[in-house]
Amino acid sequence: MHNLGFALEGAWKVLAASLILGAGLPAIFALGIRSLAWGAGGDAEVDHAAPNPAGKVLGYVLFAVVILGVLLGITFIVASGFGKALSFEHIYPTIVDK
Template identity: 45%
Template sequence: METLVATLSGAGQVLLASLVFGVGLPTVFALGIRAYGWGTGQMRTGDEDVDPARRVLGRVLLWICLAVVILGLLAGLAVIISSGLGMDLHFDGIAPVLTPKGP
């Protein structure tokens, strides 16, 4: 059972890394734009009106997706800048922590 948990944990880490460093962020951005189009009624096929709850949900999904993309970009910039300054970047809690590299 421990092997299964370790395997799933490793697979989750690989999935997260591929989402952050691969095509994940552009996909999340595209999903946010699509949710916005869905919420404004741009993707309807008939002449029905757009439900106000649907409109709000589309905008909320857009802002959630944009927040994920912006946080991913800021995390990537933090890694690049910290290595350029000769520091290590740790994500021990919610906020990233910069520490000087050891000798």
């Protein structure tokens, strides 16, 4: 049953990476929406608080983080299509040969 070992080894890595990207990025996106609502105030929130401009800025910063994450995903698809891979060796992603 060597295959089971390999599969479990791959599975937990996939789970860890997917939790960060697949649940983490939507969570940041949700925070961004919450910030925008905070910034808009009034009907956007259940408690009808006054608008707060800081919320808008924070919201767009959070959206930018999500967009960067998505761009990373697209880069990965394109890079692997051309026989390249993304390396996280230097923390920030770089494109290397497979």
